[in-house]
Amino acid sequence: MNKTRFRLLVFFMSLSLIGIILVQLYWVNSSLKNNEEQFRFHIQQVLGKVASKLQANDRYEFFALYTHFRDSSGRRPQREEMLTYYNRYKSRNKGKKVIYSDSMSQRDYNLFFDNQETNKFLADSLPDADERQQSAIAKGSGKSGDMEVWQQYQLDMYLRDFREQNPLEARVTKDWLRKTLKTELSQNGVDTHFEYGIYKNGLATKIRSEGLQWDDETSYEHNIYSERDGNPGYRLVVAFPEKQTFILSSIFGITSLSLIFTLIIIIAYLSAINQLIKQKQISEIKTDFINNMTHEFKTPIATINLALDAIRNPKILSDTEKVQRYLQMIRDENKRMHSQVENVLQISKLDKKELDITKEQADVHDILEDAVEHVHLIIEARHGTLTRHFEAKRTTALLNDVHFTNVLVNILDNAIKYSPDEPVIDIYTENVKDFILIKIEDKGLGMSKNTVKRIFEKFYREHTGDIHNVKGHGLGLAYVKRIIDDHNCNIYVESEKGKGSTFIIKMPLIN
Incomplete structure (x- = not known):
C-alpha cells in the first residue's frame, strides 16, 4: 500500500468516525431537549390539576358550610347571612378541623367536576334573582343560558366571600398539598424530589416546604385563583432540585448503550489504524x-x-x-552463515515457546568473563579497550549459562559494531537489595529516543544512511529481550545520540 492510499484510507476512516460521534452527540442532545419539553409539559399538567383541586377544596368547604346552614335553618341563606356565619364559624371552630360528613353528601362533592350537575345544584340551592334582576337579564341577550350565568356569578361571589373571610392557611395544609402534588407527579411518571409552596403577590405564604428556592431552570409556577375569584396574585410553585439528574436518568439506558457501542467503534478504529501502521512498519x-x-x-x-x-x-x-x-x-x-541462521531459528522457537531453557545456579561474574572472552579478539583487532568494574559481592543467580552468555555477547557485539572509532567498553556490576545490576557502557554512536523505544523489536534496525554500514539483521536484541524475560530479569537502555549507550540488566539473586 503506497503512502497516498494509506493516508486517504486513514482520512476517510477518521472522517466517518467523527461523523458517527457527532451524530451520537446530536441524538443525545435532541433526546435531552425532548425530555426537557416533556418534563415541562407534565409539570404544567400537574400544576393545573392541583390548582383545580385547590379550588375544588374551597368549593367543598363552602358547600359544607352552606349545606349545614341551610339544613339547620330550613331555608337557603342570603349572602349577608353567610358572611356573619363565616365569622361565627371561625370563632367557634378556631383550631379545630370540622368535617360535615353527615350533611354533605358524596353527590355534592362530585358536583365540582360536572358542570351540568353543578348548575342544577345552583338552581336548587342558591337564591334566585329578584324580579328587577330577572327583568334586566330578560332585556339582555334573551338567551336561556343567561340565568345560569347569573347563578354562576352568585356562586363566585359566595366563594369570594368565603376565601376573604378564611385565609389560605385555614383552608389548605402543607401535608395535603404535598400529598396531592406527589400523587399527581407519580401518575405522570415524575418520581423525583421536589419542593413546593404557594406565593401571594410575590411573597411566600406559610404553605411551603422549607427547602423551596426559586431557580429559573428547575422551578415552575401556575396561577391558582383567577381575578374574578377575588384572590389575584396566588401562584403555586414547585421546584425540582434534582431535575437534571432525573432527566438524564430517563435516557441513561439508551445513552449508555450508545456510548458503549461508540467506544467499541473507536477502539476498533484505533486498533485497525494501529494494525495498519504496524503492518506498514x-x-x-x-x-x-x-x-x-x-x-x-x-x-x-x-x-x-x-x-x-x-x-x-x-x-x-x-x-x-x-x-x-x-x-x-x-x-x-560458513560458521558465520550458520550463526545467522541459528539466530533466526532461535527467535522462531522463542515465538512458539519451543525453546527449552533449563536454568542452574551460576556465578554471574564467571558468565561475564566467558562473554568477554568471545569478543576479546575482536576488540584487540579494533585496538579497543574493555574495562571490568566488578563491585558486586553477591553474584549467584539462577540462569542458563549458554543463552545468558549469548545475551551478553550480543550486547558487547553491538557495543563494538556501533563504535566508529576504537571501541571503549566498561562493564559494571553492583548489588541492589536482592538483585545484581549488570551495566555495559560504550562510547559509540548512541541512539535516538525513538530507537531506544523500539530497539528490542524483531527485525528493527535504525537507519544510518546506508543500511549496510553495520552488519546485522535486527534479531540480536530481540533474542536478548526474550531470554531476559525468560530469566525473570529486566533490561533497560540509556542512550544519547553521539555519546554512546548503556545497557542495564537487573537480575534476581539466589538467597
Missing part, C-alpha cells in the same frame, strides 16, 4: 531484513567462492600453507 522492516540478509549472505558466499577458485589454482594447491588459510576462511564464513 513490518513491511518496511521485512524489506530491510531481506536486504540485510541478502547482503550478509552475499559476502560470505562470495568469499567462499573466491577461496574455492583459489584452491583450484595448481600453484595455490601445491602451497599447503595457503590452502590451509583458504580453508580456514571457508570454515569461518
Whole structure:
C-alpha cells in the first residue's frame, strides 16, 4: 500500500468516525431537549390539576358550610347571612378541623367536576334573582343560558366571600398539598424530589416546604385563583432540585448503550489504524531484513567462492600453507552463515515457546568473563579497550549459562559494531537489595529516543544512511529481550545520540 492510499484510507476512516460521534452527540442532545419539553409539559399538567383541586377544596368547604346552614335553618341563606356565619364559624371552630360528613353528601362533592350537575345544584340551592334582576337579564341577550350565568356569578361571589373571610392557611395544609402534588407527579411518571409552596403577590405564604428556592431552570409556577375569584396574585410553585439528574436518568439506558457501542467503534478504529501502521512498519522492516540478509549472505558466499577458485589454482594447491588459510576462511564464513541462521531459528522457537531453557545456579561474574572472552579478539583487532568494574559481592543467580552468555555477547557485539572509532567498553556490576545490576557502557554512536523505544523489536534496525554500514539483521536484541524475560530479569537502555549507550540488566539473586 503506497503512502497516498494509506493516508486517504486513514482520512476517510477518521472522517466517518467523527461523523458517527457527532451524530451520537446530536441524538443525545435532541433526546435531552425532548425530555426537557416533556418534563415541562407534565409539570404544567400537574400544576393545573392541583390548582383545580385547590379550588375544588374551597368549593367543598363552602358547600359544607352552606349545606349545614341551610339544613339547620330550613331555608337557603342570603349572602349577608353567610358572611356573619363565616365569622361565627371561625370563632367557634378556631383550631379545630370540622368535617360535615353527615350533611354533605358524596353527590355534592362530585358536583365540582360536572358542570351540568353543578348548575342544577345552583338552581336548587342558591337564591334566585329578584324580579328587577330577572327583568334586566330578560332585556339582555334573551338567551336561556343567561340565568345560569347569573347563578354562576352568585356562586363566585359566595366563594369570594368565603376565601376573604378564611385565609389560605385555614383552608389548605402543607401535608395535603404535598400529598396531592406527589400523587399527581407519580401518575405522570415524575418520581423525583421536589419542593413546593404557594406565593401571594410575590411573597411566600406559610404553605411551603422549607427547602423551596426559586431557580429559573428547575422551578415552575401556575396561577391558582383567577381575578374574578377575588384572590389575584396566588401562584403555586414547585421546584425540582434534582431535575437534571432525573432527566438524564430517563435516557441513561439508551445513552449508555450508545456510548458503549461508540467506544467499541473507536477502539476498533484505533486498533485497525494501529494494525495498519504496524503492518506498514513490518513491511518496511521485512524489506530491510531481506536486504540485510541478502547482503550478509552475499559476502560470505562470495568469499567462499573466491577461496574455492583459489584452491583450484595448481600453484595455490601445491602451497599447503595457503590452502590451509583458504580453508580456514571457508570454515569461518560458513560458521558465520550458520550463526545467522541459528539466530533466526532461535527467535522462531522463542515465538512458539519451543525453546527449552533449563536454568542452574551460576556465578554471574564467571558468565561475564566467558562473554568477554568471545569478543576479546575482536576488540584487540579494533585496538579497543574493555574495562571490568566488578563491585558486586553477591553474584549467584539462577540462569542458563549458554543463552545468558549469548545475551551478553550480543550486547558487547553491538557495543563494538556501533563504535566508529576504537571501541571503549566498561562493564559494571553492583548489588541492589536482592538483585545484581549488570551495566555495559560504550562510547559509540548512541541512539535516538525513538530507537531506544523500539530497539528490542524483531527485525528493527535504525537507519544510518546506508543500511549496510553495520552488519546485522535486527534479531540480536530481540533474542536478548526474550531470554531476559525468560530469566525473570529486566533490561533497560540509556542512550544519547553521539555519546554512546548503556545497557542495564537487573537480575534476581539466589538467597
